[in-house]
Amino acid sequence: MNLFNKNNRINNPELYISVYDEILDMSEDGFLVVDKNGIIIDINKTYCTFLRTTREKSIGIHVKELIPNSKMDEIPNTGLKETNVVHTFSENQNINADKFVWVTSRSPVKKDNEIIGAVAQIKFKLQTINLAQKIKNQDNELQYYKNELHRLGSSKYSMQNIIGKDEKFVSIKNIAKKASKNDFPVLLTGETGTGKEVFSNSIHYASNRKNQPLIRINCAAIPSELLESELFGYEEGSFTGAKKGGRKGKFELGNKGTVFLDEIGDMPFNMQAKLLRVLQEKEIERIGGYKTIPIDVRIIAATHQDLWKMVKEGKFREDLFYRLNVINIQIPPLRDRKDDILLFAQKFLNDLNRKYKKNITISSEAKECLLNHRWPGNIRELNNIIEGAFALVENDVIDLSHLPSNIVMHSRINKIDTKKNKFADLITDYERNIILDYLRKNKYNCCKCAKDLGIHRSTLYKKMEKLNIEIERK
Numbered sequence: 001m002n003l004f005n006k007n008n009r010i011n012n013p014e015l016y017i018s019v020y021d022e023i024l025d026m027s028e029d030g031f032l033v034v035d036k037n038g039i040i041i042d043i044n045k046t047y048c049t050f051l052r053t054t055r056e057k058s059i060g061i062h063v064k065e066l067i068p069n070s071k072m073d074e075i076p077n078t079g080l081k082e083t084n085v086v087h088t089f090s091e092n093q094n095i096n097a098d099k100f101v102w103v104t105s106r107s108p109v110k111k112d113n114e115i116i117g118a119v120a121q122i123k124f125k126l127q128t129i130n131l132a133q134k135i136k137n138q139d140n141e142l143q144y145y146k147n148e149l150h151r152l153g154s155s156k157y158s159m160q161n162i163i164g165k166d167e168k169f170v171s172i173k174n175i176a177k178k179a180s181k182n183d184f185p186v187l188l189t190g191e192t193g194t195g196k197e198v199f200s201n202s203i204h205y206a207s208n209r210k211n212q213p214l215i216r217i218n219c220a221a222i223p224s225e226l227l228e229s230e231l232f233g234y235e236e237g238s239f240t241g242a243k244k245g246g247r248k249g250k251f252e253l254g255n256k257g258t259v260f261l262d263e264i265g266d267m268p269f270n271m272q273a274k275l276l277r278v279l280q281e282k283e284i285e286r287i288g289g290y291k292t293i294p295i296d297v298r299i300i301a302a303t304h305q306d307l308w309k310m311v312k313e314g315k316f317r318e319d320l321f322y323r324l325n326v327i328n329i330q331i332p333p334l335r336d337r338k339d340d341i342l343l344f345a346q347k348f349l350n351d352l353n354r355k356y357k358k359n360i361t362i363s364s365e366a367k368e369c370l371l372n373h374r375w376p377g378n379i380r381e382l383n384n385i386i387e388g389a390f391a392l393v394e395n396d397v398i399d400l401s402h403l404p405s406n407i408v409m410h411s412r413i414n415k416i417d418t419k420k421n422k423f424a425d426l427i428t429d430y431e432r433n434i435i436l437d438y439l440r441k442n443k444y445n446c447c448k449c450a451k452d453l454g455i456h457r458s459t460l461y462k463k464m465e466k467l468n469i470e471i472e473r474k
């Protein structure tokens with residue numbers, strides 16, 4: 001029997017159907033055929049699996065019963081072919097994929113020049129290839145950013161970049177250097193803005209874990225009910241809202257690297273027990289998981305709180321305290337490192353001068369004021385104050401008028417000669433300083449100054465006379 005006709009097409013309809021069925025079954029794309037009324041006359045296995053249906057259930061029904069927003073019933077009418085267009089399945093439709101948008105082609109089917117139906121191809125394969133390429137590109141990009149981040153991080157946070165000449169500070173810097181040579185847990189304590197995170201970064205980047213991740217978690221910023229999943233991750237379906245495929249926690253993400261637990265004093269008591277287990281057993285279990293995952297991380301914890309006091313008050317586990325406190329680094333507040341105040345001020349100013357191509361300096365009065373301030377916000381506060389002054393300065397010298405009045409005032413109180421020990425003298429000094437400050441702030445306009453101070457102008461004049469403050473009255 002001759003299998004082919006004169007156009008070299010299969011001659012035998014039965015054979016033709018078997019070949020056609022085989023091709024449709026082998027295809028990784030979805031195929032659907034409708035007659036000219038939009039009734040499904042064929043659909044392949046791949047498409048059925050995707051639509052969670054069977055060929056038997058689909059054949060004979062209108063295409064819109066299977067795919068409510070299908071356009072296939074329009075093709076026999078328009079006769080127009082659509083190539084690589086986007087079809088969006090409605091989110092309510094029970095499809096076997098996370099994605100709703102797919103590439104598809106639709107074509108009318110003709111016999112003797114008459115449209116008898118239409119065929120659609122949904123391009124799962126193309127999507128997979130595109131997706132794979134996209135993922136590969138994203139992966140390359142991610143690798144690039146990781147390298148960049150590492151390069152920037154390691155240079156910015158090198159030990160040499162930790163500023164401080166103060167004797168106490170130099171000795172803690174040496175402890176940090178030693179800590180970077182081993183894997184013991186480190187507990188960093190110090191007031192806010194003293195540089196705990198700077199130390200944590202520097203220890204990591206000076207250690208042989210430097211090419212591995214440094215993962216920071218702020219225990220105070222994450223609601224306690226989320227902290228466990230943040231730290232340990234979860235398996236798919238372990239709770240409502242859990243992502244498909246589950247999620248890695250910070251410990252897994254930081255594996256082989258360092259995990260920086262900032263504000264450890266805010267870690268809820270029940271989580272402290274779980275953290276202790278990680279430190280002891282060196283393994284974690286994801287929420288909803290049944291297998292243990294070995295973890296190799298270096299822990300650096302930090303707090304501004306007195307952890308030992310918290311232990312005594314029953315707010316922090318004693319066993320965890322000992323585990324974390326193997327290497328203890330107490331960063332002194334800036335007010336106790338007088339030598340470093342001007343060093344930092346000059347460093348911040350140099351950075352700004354370089355950035356804005358200026359040559360601004362600090363007057364000796366302003367320097368004295370900075371030295372007398374108590375710096376509750378430490379280095380962060382000093383940085384902000386220098387930036388604020390830099391923004392205000394008109395000529396090239398930062399003086400008292402560019403510093404916040406509260407710090408000028410506090411510095412004066414701190415500076416008052418306490419040897420005078422006569423209360424009245426101290427009050428007089430204080431009063432004089434306040435008035436001088438407000439006058440300077442109001443450009444020596446007495447009316448404005450009195451208004452600002454909330455006193456009558458005549459009261460201000462009297463006080464100025466009493467305090468020997470002489471200016472040209474405006």
Ligand SMILES: Nc1ncnc2c1ncn2[C@@H]1O[C@H](COP(=O)(O)OP(=O)(O)OP(=O)(O)O)[C@@H](O)[C@H]1O
Pocket residue numbers: 161162163164190191192193194195196197198199304379380383
């Ligand atoms: N020794 C230092 N050398 C250079 N910059 C520092 C130093 N210490 C702190 N800084 C800078 O001071 C700011 C505050 O530092 P950091 O965030 O490390 O403080 P912290 O103690 O972790 O504060 P918090 O407890 O509020 O989180 C940052 O901008 C940091 O770059």
